[in-house]
Amino acid sequence: MQTSWIPFVPESASTVSGKVDALFFYLSGVTVFFTLLISGVLTFFVIKYRRRTPHEIPRPVAGSHKLETIWSVIPFIIAMSMFAWSAQIYFQNSRSPKNANEIYVVGKQWMWKIQHSTGQREINELHVPVGRKIKLIMTSEDTIHDFFIPAFRIKADVLPGRYTTQWFEATKPGTYHLFCAEYCGMNHSGMIGSVIVMQPTEFDNWLSGNSSQQSPAVAGQQLFQSLGCVSCHGANGEGGRGPALAGLFGSRVFLTNNQTLTADEGYIRESIENPSAKVVSGFSPIMPTFQGQVTPEQLIQIISFIKSLQSSNTQSATATPAVPAPKAQPQVPASATPAPNRR
Amino acid sequence: MKAFETFETPTAARVNYLNAQYGLKSWLLTKDHKRIALLYLGSVTFFFLIGGIYAMMIRLELLTPQGDFLSSATYNKVFTQHGIIMIFFFLIPAIPASLGNFLVPMMIGAKDLAFPRINLLSWYIYLLGGVITIYALLAGGIDTGWTFYAPYSTTFSNSYVLATGVGIFVSGFSSILTGLNFIVTIHTMRAPGLTWFRLPLFIWAHYATALIMILGTPVVAITILLLAFERLAHVGIFDPAVGGDPVLFQHLFWFYSHPAVYIMILPAMGVESELIANFSRKNIFGYKFVAFSSLAIAVFGFLVWGHHLFVAGQSVYAGLIFSFLSFAVAIPSAIKVFNWTATLYKGSISYDTPMLYALGFIGLFTIGGMTGLFLAAVAVDVHVSDTYFIVAHFHYIMVGGTLLGYLGGLHYWWPKISGRMYPEGWGRFSALVIFVGFNLTFLPQFVAGYLGMPRRYHAYPPEFQVFNVLSTAGASILGVGLVIPFIYLLWSMRYGKRAEPNPWHLPGLEWRTASPPPTENFFATPVVTWEAYEFAPPEEMQVIGRFKEETEHA
Numbered sequence: 001m002q003t004s005w006i007p008f009v010p011e012s013a014s015t016v017s018g019k020v021d022a023l024f025f026y027l028s029g030v031t032v033f034f035t036l037l038i039s040g041v042l043t044f045f046v047i048k049y050r051r052r053t054p055h056e057i058p059r060p061v062a063g064s065h066k067l068e069t070i071w072s073v074i075p076f077i078i079a080m081s082m083f084a085w086s087a088q089i090y091f092q093n094s095r096s097p098k099n100a101n102e103i104y105v106v107g108k109q110w111m112w113k114i115q116h117s118t119g120q121r122e123i124n125e126l127h128v129p130v131g132r133k134i135k136l137i138m139t140s141e142d143t144i145h146d147f148f149i150p151a152f153r154i155k156a157d158v159l160p161g162r163y164t165t166q167w168f169e170a171t172k173p174g175t176y177h178l179f180c181a182e183y184c185g186m187n188h189s190g191m192i193g194s195v196i197v198m199q200p201t202e203f204d205n206w207l208s209g210n211s212s213q214q215s216p217a218v219a220g221q222q223l224f225q226s227l228g229c230v231s232c233h234g235a236n237g238e239g240g241r242g243p244a245l246a247g248l249f250g251s252r253v254f255l256t257n258n259q260t261l262t263a264d265e266g267y268i269r270e271s272i273e274n275p276s277a278k279v280v281s282g283f284s285p286i287m288p289t290f291q292g293q294v295t296p297e298q299l300i301q302i303i304s305f306i307k308s309l310q311s312s313n314t315q316s317a318t319a320t321p322a323v324p325a326p327k328a329q330p331q332v333p334a335s336a337t338p339a340p341n342r343r
Numbered sequence: 344m345k346a347f348e349t350f351e352t353p354t355a356a357r358v359n360y361l362n363a364q365y366g367l368k369s370w371l372l373t374k375d376h377k378r379i380a381l382l383y384l385g386s387v388t389f390f391f392l393i394g395g396i397y398a399m400m401i402r403l404e405l406l407t408p409q410g411d412f413l414s415s416a417t418y419n420k421v422f423t424q425h426g427i428i429m430i431f432f433f434l435i436p437a438i439p440a441s442l443g444n445f446l447v448p449m450m451i452g453a454k455d456l457a458f459p460r461i462n463l464l465s466w467y468i469y470l471l472g473g474v475i476t477i478y479a480l481l482a483g484g485i486d487t488g489w490t491f492y493a494p495y496s497t498t499f500s501n502s503y504v505l506a507t508g509v510g511i512f513v514s515g516f517s518s519i520l521t522g523l524n525f526i527v528t529i530h531t532m533r534a535p536g537l538t539w540f541r542l543p544l545f546i547w548a549h550y551a552t553a554l555i556m557i558l559g560t561p562v563v564a565i566t567i568l569l570l571a572f573e574r575l576a577h578v579g580i581f582d583p584a585v586g587g588d589p590v591l592f593q594h595l596f597w598f599y600s601h602p603a604v605y606i607m608i609l610p611a612m613g614v615e616s617e618l619i620a621n622f623s624r625k626n627i628f629g630y631k632f633v634a635f636s637s638l639a640i641a642v643f644g645f646l647v648w649g650h651h652l653f654v655a656g657q658s659v660y661a662g663l664i665f666s667f668l669s670f671a672v673a674i675p676s677a678i679k680v681f682n683w684t685a686t687l688y689k690g691s692i693s694y695d696t697p698m699l700y701a702l703g704f705i706g707l708f709t710i711g712g713m714t715g716l717f718l719a720a721v722a723v724d725v726h727v728s729d730t731y732f733i734v735a736h737f738h739y740i741m742v743g744g745t746l747l748g749y750l751g752g753l754h755y756w757w758p759k760i761s762g763r764m765y766p767e768g769w770g771r772f773s774a775l776v777i778f779v780g781f782n783l784t785f786l787p788q789f790v791a792g793y794l795g796m797p798r799r800y801h802a803y804p805p806e807f808q809v810f811n812v813l814s815t816a817g818a819s820i821l822g823v824g825l826v827i828p829f830i831y832l833l834w835s836m837r838y839g840k841r842a843e844p845n846p847w848h849l850p851g852l853e854w855r856t857a858s859p860p861p862t863e864n865f866f867a868t869p870v871v872t873w874e875a876y877e878f879a880p881p882e883e884m885q886v887i888g889r890f891k892e893e894t895e896h897a
Contacts, residue, residue, distance in 0.1 A: 150726070190415075
């Protein structure tokens, strides 16, 4: 749905922006209708029933259950139609598509640090191609920020100590605003940047023109060795004194307290920073904490490396009892493959 | 003392609560709910002026896209302090503690509130909280936003967070005490014959407000305590760097602060019901629906806090449930608006100043309430959350609703409170100026917000300037509109025409005694034999007791 010709509506440049605008127009229409209805009736009554003599006492009017029912039920039905429509859009977009390209975002006072899965880094700029699904995996180094792209109608808080995600598919090349929308201190209003949407071929050129940097997964592998993770988890994450890491991401994990969870970015991060919190069944809590020794960006690199382990080593994932085989768990494509898959 | 004696003309010299005793001590140690109401009236007006000065500074800064009038650090303090002063020290106490304090006993035919000493204590606590907060502002100010989001407030802010927190913590107890006093008073001190369904709707609204005050305020007190623990002792509660959860803070904060929105608007709805019924001389349409909708709002108001966290990292299912509940809580407000409108049908509608405020209230509250639906709709909220759309929405409720209700009520009861009439022409003129100025200020902010302008921005991209220029122009008009009543109300205290006991010819109990009322409110205990809003020709309405004529009083 093209909406950019309508005044008072920002540029529409993602696959969801048209849907949000359509709902917004419905809500605006209902609001204008009821505001005009009420102020119209009000004006009519105020003129028609104006006080004509100072001492007139109008006859009391009894209430009406019928009217009360009408003006409770009709607004309720309208409100529910809004709820259903909005819930549908929200629910559809709440899950990132499986085949999305992942981009890491780290917010800090007062800048956005962005790293593509191929290694390109950007500050306060985000280059993305038209027509490809992009998933942002975001965290903060200090306080809460919020990654807001008005033209895409998306926004999500960026929190310290955990990962939040949002996704989009840009539909129109151009340069759009990127705002921090959660107040974060002195230069909050300076924590802004641009989202540059390019044609896919242009984007691929841009990517290869900046390819001197390491991909986060490769950097993560180096950290994995230098921090000594290999001694317990194995050089390729095959496991040992510690649980196997190959194939871990996205799989079900059984814990010593008989609970299970799905391994995601937050779980891996917690296991690095606070290893004794959720110990895998069959292992003892012997891992030391790495809190304070790895920066949020390095954490992302290690996580990215662990994620990359599953495509090359999926067969080993079933070998260890600590990580039972995920039952038909769809495999997320490795985020750190050297070149992005072209459509 | 001498000056006050000339205030009384010899013919009308009778004892009322204003001239029963003289001297500073008689005010500072008074147990009379009417005098305490005036103490509150003065204090909330003082805080409103401070908050208003901050508002003008915000609007001046935003006139241009560059941050050229204030530095970033100062601007952040200014918008934070505007919010803190306006919410905790004006909007929350404004109607309940001033008009409510004055009128709850009078409307139910009581001599005072149930606990007069606690009532005075609540004013001192409020004042203490206010003084501590003013100290924090003068010492260096606070820059966390009025929402105190952690971990910024606990770890990163270098401003006077603790002092301000203590100020708000302390003033919260005055809310709790006022709420407690209202509930006990309304339950136990109604005049003979004044059954629950004969109560004016102002009382129902205050009863619902009092419930939220005593149930909700302790939660914000706890939240502030936890925040202080983390800031002082680095106990990990909210900051993940020390093992806390920042979203927990938002849950705790909004569990109070969303119901607090209803603490601010419910009393204004109570005023609105009085104004609409009395200035159209009609019984309120659907009395029970309006009364119970206040209680419904108070109860459901506690179940919707999660709509402030749609983009904060809350689960998808929590988002859907809070979205549903937020749509549901809109229905009782819609019921009120329809009933107020229907009340005017076949009425005898006057165009006096209070009624102009009441009509403005319906229009602005409708817009404020309907734009709330945009925020309940998660898909749209994701886009407009933390933008100027939000700023516009809550100002339509807080200014268009609460402030207009407060001003309408103040004009309506001014003859009773002060014993003088305000100048009607100026009253109507300023009501119109405020209405125009308000809409010019905040309508453009809806547009700027949907276009994507984030709130709490010191500098902004130039394409938003046109909306900000309109806003600043509107705010200037609004500012002038608010200064006019401030001047003429003060003027009228000395020079206004003397008010009759019942200048509007109304049946409410507060109009059946002298203006200003005697200290004990009524010279005889009223016996209520009439329904709420049962209008009769003025000569048929009995005055409770007779006015004691006294020529001299020392």
